[in-house]
Amino acid sequence: MARGETVVKSAGTEQVPDAGDVGESGGVRSVQRAFDILALLTESTPAISIGEIVRATGLAKTTVIRLVQTLEQNGLLWSTAKGYLAGPSLWRWAHLARSSWELPPETKELMRGLAQRQRETVNLYVVRDIYRVCVAQQESPQPLRHVVHVGDELPLWAGASSKILLRNSDSAHLSRVARSSPYGPDHLDALRAQIDEATERGYAYSHGERETGLSAVAVPVFGRSGTAIAALSLSGPTVRFPDDRITEFVAALIEVSGHLTERGFDHPFRM
Template identity: 65%
Template sequence: MSAATTDGPASADATGVRSVQRAMEILSLLTEDRPVVTIRDITDGTGLAKTTVIRLVQTLEQTGLLWATAGGYLAGPALWRWAHLARSSWEMPPELTRAMNDLSARHRETVNLYGARDLTRICLAQQESPQALRHVVRIGDELPLWGGASAKVLLRDADDKRLRRIVQASPDGEAHLSTLRAWIAEAAERGYAVSHGEREAGLSAVAVPIEGRSGGVVAALTLSGPTVRFGDEQVDVYARDLVDVARQLSERGFDHPLGA
């Protein structure tokens, strides 16, 4: 029997996928804090050889995804078109934006909307607390699902296989599974979830589910901030308000891709 070779369509497909992954790694180096990257930044950040980086950067520049300047490479105009498309597709319904603004104004804490994707939760929208000491994540940030109030409501309908995959990334690994199950069950029974320092010391949150047209959980609406401001009485106030707002949003129909 002849030895298997790496030539042919399968090998080409693997090479293509690897190139796409590497291109995404390069683009992901661009952030608000670092809007321009050099070839040296890219080689250091990706670990790729300089010749590979140059070839990929040239392709990204040709497609408009990167733009060359005297100081390095910044996001290209093609990304602006994609960003506009993404914004029009994923922009939050006006009633949700108003509700988040009102919640933050009433309670002076940060309000976030999270959606789940596989093993992580993504911040989809935010209204920052007006207070100097506050909890803030960036829109688009991905956080783990093994802890935190929003995770407990987002995982209400998750099967055991997915939960087992999620806890592998937790500090306690498989041993965390029973705890996570208990958290999810408690949140489902109460209609909201609370967390104190589960993911980050000194940080607390209260979260409620927003349901889609099919009745499943599509997003989590949360109030979060320093634990010193989340005593039992205050948590009760936050929970009642969040539950009421989430119920109104769910009853109106969550007109958004998440709610499909």
Template identity: 65%
Template sequence: MEQSEASGVRSVQRAMDILSLLTEDRPVVTIRDIVEGTGLAKTTVIRLVQTLERTGLLWATTGGYLAGPALWRWAHLARSSWEMPPELTRAMRDLSARHRETVNLYGARDLTRICLAQQESPQPLRHVVRIGDELPLWGGASAKVLLRDADEKRLRRIVRTAPDGAEHLPTLQAWIAEAADRGYAVSHGEREAGLSAVAVPIEGRSGGIVAALTLSGPTVRFGESEVASFARDLVDVGRQLSERGFDHPLGA
């Protein structure tokens, strides 16, 4: 029984790996693309692709396979569940207009943070993360506020994914404590050289952290005075959004 369950879980994971190869930049994948992208045997790939096609999760074309119509239904359900309140959308748009930097909303999931909403900077040189993208939690301004209430066991799991591994734990703990004390977090080149961010927590009805609101962009535009201005504005907006609450899973 356990062997059968493990095989089933493995098949589901492989199917998800195949679907994850589809991106905005690569909306169509071939069998060869899938074999190279997953490392699976061609016979295994063909069997999985046939199953995904039968369920409508993939759609065969002359050029390869694209996202199937069943995903459209799931996307509609996800949008209905996760659509952001208009107040948040306006707040993010206004923040980006005032400071001319990209505004993101991140939520934490296990060892990663996920981009839930974004308002791009109007400047040619800007930082952009696609909605749905997952980023690590071992660094970055948003990670520091999202992990405020995380226990040491979870932090130890997170630092295993960091470049310096377990040695990063004291640094991460210090960052989290500093962010909790100040009410906001700042990062410069922690995850990617030349990239800076300022983040504030958004709390749910129970008082726990449900999201992080960030301003991010090139480090050259994140000097001391700019960071102070960004932080003041973000803290004020974050407080308003926390008081407003969310009418979807973030509101739990």
């Protein structure tokens, strides 16, 4: 995504971001651009060139070179003949993230059993800014199934899990989520109504809100303080989510969610 070029001003021996380097969300643009570059690395694209980064981000080549050099100096990128690969420092961070976010074996077993009994994909989502992040998944045993990768970020403006996760959001956060949707700020009232309905009902469902032909049902998982800290969902093709099945899915999800709440979560879910 093109964001223009960073200009760093020198002031004595210390460099600080000026107002022109601050993004809409309050973050620093140069930092965001660095993460945008890292985000270009995927399983299908394990190496990227300077030219590919320029085309993908729309940034000036000189800006890209400076950012890449900084990332390389900090071990976040590694230069090879094929291009820039993920650097060794990311391996240390990945190990830390896995140890922090990996769920206990008994929790995984509960999710695995739910997927096997209901034959749809089970996901556990948490909020990160205006996104919901998949932190655990058990795939449906059926050939036609809905699958996201652990770590994937999905938008909060749509989907059953979003309606569950947004129940604790304040007006400012909801406004940002609405603005991120294809409908813009006009989506705010509809979003509030959907969240209120899901909160009163105790569960949420969605049909084709984010992807045509995809449906989901979600319930909250509560922390020790009684706050919803995650959303547990079943998702799959809409054709397999008629009203009677949704009722069955809700009952199964609530049962498993209750067990998860009783067992509690290790850090970072501890509330």
